[in-house]
Amino acid sequence: MFKTIYRMEGKRRQKRILIVKKIQVNMNTKKRLLTLTFIDPQLEKEYRKNNALKSLFQVRLAAVLGIILYFGFLFLDFVYFKEIFSFFILIRLLVSIVFLFCLLWTYKKPQKIELIIMIGIVFAQTGHFILMFPAKEIPDYGYSVTAIIIVFLFTFTRIQYIKALFILAFFILVYEGISIFILKYPLALLLKNNFFLLSISIACLLSGYVIERYIRSDFIQSLKLEEKNTIIKATNFQLMEELKLAKKIQQSLIPARSFCIPGISIATFYKPMKTVGGDFYDFIRLNDCCKIGIFISDVSGHGVPAALITSMLKTLLETAGKYREKPSALLSFVNNKIFGQTGGNFLTAFYGIYNKETNSFIYARGAHNPPYLIRNNQIQMLESKGKMLGIFETLSFEEQTIQLQQGDKIIFYTDGLTEACNHLGIEFEELLPAILIDNALLPVEEMMDNLCCHLLAHRKEDDFEDDICIIALEINELGI
CATH class of the missing domain: 3.60.40.10 (PPM-type phosphatase domain)
Structure with a gap:
């Protein structure tokens, strides 16, 4: 009877329900406390597929907003960097093209959503790192835009928390390397910039962690609910078959x-x-x-x-x-x-x-x-x-x-x-x-x-x- 229902619901639904029956999740152990991954690799794989599908609209919206905001900064570029304004246009145009490519890619390969997100985020920050050099005279420029990109990383995107953590660490290291060794900002300026940047990063880390836990918990609950619904549907299907048989018997009487x-x-x-x-x-x-x-x-x-x-x-x-x-x-x-x-x-x-x-x-x-x-x-x-x-x-x-x-x-x-x-x-x-x-x-x-x-x-x-x-x-x- 359950096989009949699974065929009705489709192979993918059947697979998800079978996964539920062997859920082994323990998000409180030290091993999983940081990575926020399920112990069962099959369940983790299913979660990522589900998360990718659910985040499509959010990611597409983020890509559109990214293009708008990236070009929106041209106003400041024109005000502060008139002499090299064309260079800023070129960099922002190239990054926006990448954003547009990522947006279109989500329609072609939605299952690759995490890779698409990481490419878009990395290119956005890379473009900003390049623009930090001609914007050396405006030290706030570097950390403020980096902070915006970090907020995007932990709110609009739904990539795996551990991957977002590594991307954040990479951005911070590159930013510090450019600020200290190349642009050579004075110590007072470094302390001021890093205080705000690290504060935003810590806030994003904590909120991202909570959001990830909530999303994973919601995923488990949805699977359990789906399992119960499938059982209910199977029971209802069986009852309807029995009622049909009862109707035939009664009609024969x-x-x-x-x-x-x-x-x-x-x-x-x-x-x-x-x-x-x-x-x-x-x-x-x-x-x-x-x-x-x-x-x-x-x-x-x-x-x-x-x-x-x-x-x-x-x-x-x-x-x-x-x-x-x-x-x-x-x-x-x-x-x-x-x-x-x-x-x-x-x-x-x-x-x-x-x-x-x-x-x-x-x-x-x-x-x-x-x-x-x-x-x-x-x-x-x-x-x-x-x-x-x-x-x-x-x-x-x-x-x-x-x-x-x-x-x-x-x-x-x-x-x-x-x-x-x-x-x-x-x-x-x-x-x-x-x-x-x-x-x-x-x-x-x-x-x-x-x-x-x-x-x-x-x-x-x-x-x-x-x-x-x-x-x-x-x-x-x-x-x-």
């Missing part, structure tokens, strides 16, 4: 959408709120071939728990034996069997038996929605007394009998149909009787299709707040 028995026609509609639901119906063929039982129920709750109870109902109906011959007896049998077995859930149920020989319909109801009987463009409800199943261990149910006529239709349903609300809060129950009368003369299949269309038009969406089950039965011809 429910009869076909429509079928015809000599003398009667039946059409059905079943839509669970979730992948599986708690509404259930079944047609029971009794030993007497002239009789057919119609069972419909609604389990409290939704989803898998309710669906498990419906599978229990299917088993009980298959094994009910003689109890299936009498509606009240079957409901009492089911109630007795599920009492204490449903985890606090309960259900409503209706069971009726149509006898084709006598044209009678005998039924019992356990607090279920009473079906609609449509006859001669009029509607009546098939009422009977009975309580919900699964709450009390022993229950009795009242039976009622009616004589059916040719053309009669009976609409069985669960409360998901009548309680479906539109955006105004109007329940479908208020519209249902009129819709049934308007479609009373249609065959049950067409009647069911029209009813579903009206339901969708009422809701204005295909999502419902409850499971919906509808059975439409029509008496085509009477028995002899």
Whole structure:
């Protein structure tokens, strides 16, 4: 299952998750205190790749700012060095070309971001070192620009801390060498310049160290979070597969959408709120071939728990034996069997038996929605007394009998149909009787299709707040 998810996420994600499982990071040991590198070389390599990708925008912005600032200093160059201004333009132009090259290189080779950064920084400082010679008469010029470049090194760039440390050391050594041995600044000036330069360097070192620790810690947390998310996705994927299987199983427990028995026609509609639901119906063929039982129920709750109870109902109906011959007896049998077995859930149920020989319909109801009987463009409800199943261990149910006529239709349903609300809060129950009368003369299949269309038009969406089950039965011809 996890392999499936890894393929979905891609090879790179799979590799990163595998790395997480063997993280061995100890940033508090003396060995790693300065270098800020992970003990696991594979993890360190992965961190650098990740860091390179995340720093692309920052580095590109730094390159653009570098070009702007580098040329911005031309104003000072013109003010202080008019005689050799063209030399300053040349050096700044060359360094800016390098910046531009580095900027374009980030689009061509983004994985080489650290190398690109180091080239840009080194060229920027080298250009400045060259300009220190004609700017000898302005001693502040040397350390101020060097300080700006050092700030760029530790803030805008995200190269490895130890590499930034070596670059800083190189810059300081070269600057000191030029200041002391070539330009030969006086001691007082050296002390002043070095005080500010070293202060900025120390501040950058500390801030860079903290930033690096934070970035690495954030990287570890992101990997751990990614691992958890992958596990969650794998679990969800497995649950969805299991729900799909549960849906297939539940659909196999429910009869076909429509079928015809000599003398009667039946059409059905079943839509669970979730992948599986708690509404259930079944047609029971009794030993007497002239009789057919119609069972419909609604389990409290939704989803898998309710669906498990419906599978229990299917088993009980298959094994009910003689109890299936009498509606009240079957409901009492089911109630007795599920009492204490449903985890606090309960259900409503209706069971009726149509006898084709006598044209009678005998039924019992356990607090279920009473079906609609449509006859001669009029509607009546098939009422009977009975309580919900699964709450009390022993229950009795009242039976009622009616004589059916040719053309009669009976609409069985669960409360998901009548309680479906539109955006105004109007329940479908208020519209249902009129819709049934308007479609009373249609065959049950067409009647069911029209009813579903009206339901969708009422809701204005295909999502419902409850499971919906509808059975439409029509008496085509009477028995002899």
